Amino acid sequence: MPIEDDEILQGFIEESLEHLADIENDLLAIEDAGADIDDDLVNKVFRAAHSIKGGAGFMGLTVIQELAHATENVLGLIRSRKLVPTPEIINVLLQASDELQQLIENIHDSNEVDISEHLNALNAIYEGGEAAAPPVAASESEPESASEEKPEETAAEEEVETEAVTPESEPEPEPVQAAATVETPPPKSLEPAPTQSTPDPPKKAKKKLAATSHKPDTTIRVNVSLLDQLMNLAGELVLSRNQLLQTITSGDVRNAEAVGQRIDLVTSELQEAIMLTRMQPIGNVFNKFPRVVRDLAKKLGRQIELTIVGKEVELDRTIIEAINDPLTHLIRNSVDHGIEPPEERIKKGKDARGLIVLKAYHEAGQVVIEISDDGKGLDGDMIAQAAINKGLITAEQAKTMSEKEKINLILLPGFSTAKEVTDVSGRGVGMDVVKTNLDKLGGSIEIESEVGKGTTISIKLPLTLAIIPCQIVMTGGERYAIPQVNLEELLRIPAAQVKDRVERVGDAEVVRLRGNLLPLIRLSDVLEIERTYYDPKDGETKLDRRVNIADRRSRKSPLFRDSSESREETVPPDDTDRHERKSIERRQGPASALNIVVVSTGTMKYGVIVDRLHDSEEIVIKPLGRHLQQCRGYAGATIMGDGRIALILDVSNLAQMAGLTSMEGSDRAQELAEAAKEAIIARRDKQALLIFRSSEEEQFGVPLNMVERVEKIKITDIEDVGGRRVMQYRGGSLPLLCIDDVAMVQPIKEQDDLLVIVFHLANKDIGLLAIGPVDAIEVAADIDDVTLKQTGIMGSAIIDGQTTMLVDIFELVQAVHPEWFADLALSEVVEEEEAATILVVEDSNFFRNQVKGYMEEAGYHVIEAEDGVQAFHALEERADEISLVVTDIEMPNMDGFELTEKIRSDPRFANLPVIALTTLAADEDIAKGKAVGFNEYHIKLDKERLMESVHKYARQAVAA
Structure with a gap:
């Protein structure tokens, strides 16, 4: 048969044989699993058949297309768990895959081969769920096995539809019609026929061609x-x-x-x-797309002009081969679902001929590939609805998503909104595979779309995988390379600032970087080598003896200092250790500066602490030897200029080894249901808590932002003076209280070592006695404000499987020291005729009730709203009553930023005071809040500061 472009055909042959390379073992594994279906494995085989079918259709290879389509139908039933893969069914699939391989290896004569027996057998399974007699393949007597493992298939050629979603279930494809004149009737029983009664299949109408071995081309063209x-x-x-x-x-x-x-x-x-x-020029891949677009446009009744820019941009051959399938998928997406039919475009005032632009260019040491179209664009709401219908996310999760997050749902596995299953689309594979394969190359994908205007998909790729730019670092006297594709920035914390900037949350060290907590890992600890530091005075790397004496013994941050020590030291109380540490500090300084490499991988961003930062270099990647290939933290090695070896760090595996978790690292079987869920949970308003105990059985939590510090003390440090518990603290006396002084909880456990959690309230310091362990965590748990609520306890939540009571430190202090608040604005109670009306906007019932309680206790009138939309309706209806708005930031439908911006843009409310009340206290959040018009920015549950501001603005409203 005539083939217009031998190069394109050769590419199809190579890719198809790679798809088929492992299919026999995969089918046998599926057979062994039986009813316990391995979704990943079935999806892999399904995608292979789907890709072969799509490619064959474009090449005019009708026989291969028909056989792959029939195979795909059966695999689709297994994938949807409508069919259990029995040995008889797997036997039919194995024979079909053997036939596919022979057809592809004899591609020029494949359309002349009779495959009716295979089609009849596959259609019988598809129609009735029963295995008919499989045909006897020519290769059955001598099964051919691949001599070496082939790479896993890349992106499946599947598209995403953005039209309105119908609630009906996805239609199944029609069975492929066999070439023979007699069709196999559908079986009447679901039980598979016994193999011993299977009749011999009829002989083929035409003789099969002998298979010839095919090896992918390993040569390249050089100018x-x-x-x-x-x-x-x-x-x-x-x-x-x-x-x-x-x-x-x-x-x-x-x-x-x-x-x-x-x-x-x-x-x-x-x-x-x-x-x-x-x-090689990327034009080697781009050159096939005019044919693809032309054939698909003709098939779908579209008029499309394809413009290609940047064919001369060069990439490593390995990367070019790997992006072939993802680009094919994205181009077909634009044709099938981006560009509208001519009559629809004319109605919208567009040119009947749609435009697709495929562009490649260099940017910041990477290659950027853009696929743009002027089609109908992606509708985030419709995509979200499709994801809801398929069970990928919930309706509640969709409400909290931005437009861009909704659009990115198309990257979830199993996503599709196509109404019909065709050769082109509707099977829910494709975009997730595109993203997965780009991640493997160190690339990224970004989608920008506007409804009615079109879509632009940008792919960023490294120039080569053989020589890559890396940041060279040193730890323990050895050099390591960190690929710049994972590098975000370099950070150095001077020795004098380490105590103030580095904190400990649970078992992890963190640093606050531009308002956000960045987890830190020490490269020496992850690699299980001695901690060292670089001494710039003599240019040597030295053993950090300070760590061995103190830090490795207590491993506590400045938050957990021993009160018997000087406040500037983090030394355990042992006098011998203290003496030795001071001796060391005289020799090597009080502390070492921290060199931090901030890296990212997928959704994870963290800092790696190293001894020293060297220059950035381009390195040649060498594979690890067999004795090192089991070491998870390394991606390869390189030879430096002095002939020594430097290992290349795998930042993704380093995070796993250090115990840092990432949504991307979750099990693939749970990813369908959990990925979107985790993304939404990450956006929920979280509260930072300090977790501690007062007795061994009961766990408590207090808002971390209200804690001044945590002191370790001895029980002998507590004094009883005038009937009150106190301790010496910073040259004065610190009042102490216990939760059981006020609340009905178990008394504090009497033991030698205690903790004092220091708060600053009513312009005074006060300490809450507690015992360990302590931990600082962020939670977004649902809070029960009824079951355990009492004086001093604002509610409870389940945290890490433990019922945790949330302490109301204000009520505790007010109950024990009411005189402290006598002269403060916090205790003001306004007269009824002077009471202002305050609009409280908060989606959490717990936090809304807390704030409402504060204000009603002070005599104010409160109007409640659960989100920005409800709040603005309330403003429009009761504009003359409301004197102040107190709003959360993270809310569904309309968040606090959007609400405040809308208030400030309306002349009726332009001067209305708005207070932000949130847990988002990062510098960029505060700056954004000021930009949109917040008057003040307060942290949740800090009653004292909030009420001071409320009284101030309420008095201003009354005076006006």
């Missing part, structure tokens, strides 16, 4: 001018070598230095030239 350049450089290198040998023999040191510089220059040029041999 002759580049070969000439390599030859010239090799000649220069030989001359430089001869000069070097001569200078060594003669002992001419000065000339040897000049020869060394010459060799360095020639070697660098030679390296660049050799790398160019791996680089």
Whole structure:
């Protein structure tokens, strides 16, 4: 049969054989699993059949297309768990895959082969769930096995529809009609027929062609001018070598230095030239898309113009091969679901001919590929509804999503909104595979879309996987390389600031970076080597003995200091240790500066603490030896300029080894249901709590932002003076109280070592006695404000499987020291005729009731709203009553930023005071709040500061 483009055909053959390479073992594994279906494995085989079918359709290979389509139908039933893969069914699939391989290996004559027996057998299973007699394949007597493992198939060619979603279930495809004149009737029983009663299949109408082995092309084309350049450089290198040998023999040191510089220059040029041999223009991939767009547009009744820009941009051959399928998928997406039919475009005032632009260009050391169309765009609400219908997210989760987050739902596995299952779309595979394969290449994907205007998908890729730019770091006297594709920024914390900036949350060290907590890991700890530090005075790496004496014993941050020590030290109370540490500090300084490499991988961002930062270098990747391949923290190795080896760090595995978790690292089987859920949970308003105990059985929590510090004390430090518990603290007396002084809880456990949690209320310090363990966590748990609520206890929540009572420190202090609040605005009670009306906007019932209680206790009138939409309706209806708005930030439908912006843009409310009440206290959040018009920014549950502001603005409203 005639094939217009041999290069495209050859690419299809290679990709299809790669898809089929592992299919036999995969089908046998599916058979072994039986009813316990492995979704990942079935999806892999399903995608292979789907990709072969799609490619064959474009090539006009109808027989291959029909067989792959029939195979896909059966795999679709298994994937949807409508069919249990019995041995008889797997046997039919195995025979079909054997036939597919033979057809592809004899591609030019494949359309002349009779495959009716295979189609009849597959259709019988599809129609009735029963395995008919499988045909006897020519290769059955001598099964052919792949001599080496092939790479896993890449992106499946599947599209995403953005039209309105119908509630009906997805229609199933029609069975493929066999070429034979007699069709196999659907079986009447669901039980598979016994193998011993299976009749012999009829002979084929035409003889099969003998299979010929096919190996992917391993050659590349190199420009002759580049070969000439390599030859010239090799000649220069030989001359430089001869000069070097001569200078060594003669002992001419000065000339040897000049020869060394010459060799360095020639070697660098030679390296660049050799790398160019791996680089190929991306046009090798782009050139096939005019045919793809033309054929698909004709099939779908579209008029499309394809514009290609940047064919000359070069990429490593390995990357070009890997992005072929993802790009094919995205182009077909634009044709099938982006560009509207001509009549629809004309109605919208557009040109009947749609435009798709495929563009490649260099940016910041990477290659960017953009696929743009002027079609109907992606409707976030429709995508979210489709995800809800498929059970990928809930309706509640969808309400809290931004437009961009809704659009990104198309990257979830199993997502599709196509109404019909066709050769092109509707099976729910594709975009997730595109993202997965780009992640493997160190690339990324970003989607920008506007309804009615079109969509632009940007892919960012590294230039090469053989030579990559890396940041060189040193720890424990050894050098390591961190790929710049994972590098976010470099951070150095001077020694004098380490105590203030580095904190400990649970078992992890963290640093506050531009208002956000960044988890830290020490490279030496993850690699299980001794901690060291770099001494710039003598340029040596030294063992950090300070860590061995103190930090490895207590591992506590400045938050957990021993009160018997100086406030500037983090030393355990042992006098011997203290003496030795002071001796060490005299020799190596009070503390070492921290060098932090901030890296990212997927959704995880963290800092790696190293001894020293070196320059950025381009390195040549070498595979690890067999004895190191089981080491998870390394992605490879490289040889540095001095001949020593530097290991390349795998930042993703380092995070797992250090115990840092990421949504991307969750089990694939749970990803369908959990990925979107986790993304939404991450956006929920979280409360930072300090968790502690007062007795061994009961756990408590207090808002972390209200805690001044935590002190370790001895029970003997507590004094009883005038009937009150106190302790010496910073040159004065610190009043102490226990939760059981006020609340009906178990009394504090009497033991030698206690904790004092210090708060600052009513312009005074007060300490709450507690016992360990303590932990600082962020939770978004549902809070029960009824069951355990009492004086001093505002409610309870389940945290890490433990019922945790939330302490109301204000009520505790007011109950024990009511005189403290006598002269403060917090205790003001306004008269009825002066009471202002305050609008409280908060989606959490617990926090809304807390704030409402504060204000009603002070005599104010309160109007409640659960989100910004309800709040603005209340403003419009009761504009003359409301004197102040107190609003949360993170809310569904309309958040606090949007609400305040809308209030400020309305002349009726432009001067209305608005107070932000939230847990989002990062610098960028506060700056954004000021920009949209917040008058003040307060932290949740800080009653004292909130009520001071409320009284101030309420008085201003009354005075006005």
